[in-house]
Amino acid sequence: MLAVTTYDWLLTAHVLAAVMWVGGSVMLTLLGLMTIGLRDPVRLAQFAKQAAFLGGTYFPPLSLMVVGFGFGMVANHDLGYSLTWIQIAIAGWAVSFAVGAGYLGPHTKKLAKLLEERDAADTAVQDMIKRILLVARLDALLLLFIVVDMTAKPWS
Secondary structure: OOOOOHHHHHHHHHHHHHHHHHHHHHHHHHHHHHHHHHOOHHHHHHHHHHHHHHHHHOHHHHHHHHHHHHHHHHHHHOOOOOOHHHHHHHHHHHHHHHHHHHHHHHHHHHHHHHHHHOOOOOHHHHHHHHHHHHHHHHHHHHHHHHHHHHHHOOOO
16 A cells, blocks of 8 residues: 655655746746747747746745645755755745746736737847746746755755
8 A cells, every 4th residue: 555644745745846946937938938039029029028927926835835745845844944045045036926926927927918009129128038937937036045944955
């Protein structure tokens, strides 16, 4: 008989949510770079709209699932919060969440309004898209750093 503990279920859910969150972020980053490379302002604006939609609907629930299941694992396994790798992961999650809620979300809404007023090729539109995608790339790097921290635990 297969015995799966509560911790195993929490870990599985945590890892699956992290894979979808981090993998999605990295994939959007790569697609964004490829779209910028096309030098087609209309396609870049379309990509930015799609990324903004995902940023508002796909990533926030996954982010909350990752941290929620992580807290569940800590509580279930009596790990405590004094371990350096856990503290780094929580801090990294908090920074990523703040970047998403405090910068990416509001700026993609501003971009949507700007696209209603101006053409996709407008310099202000293109500059805003590139700034948003730069911040998204930095956030993806942060998420990858958290994955290394959580798996290798180099500061343990």
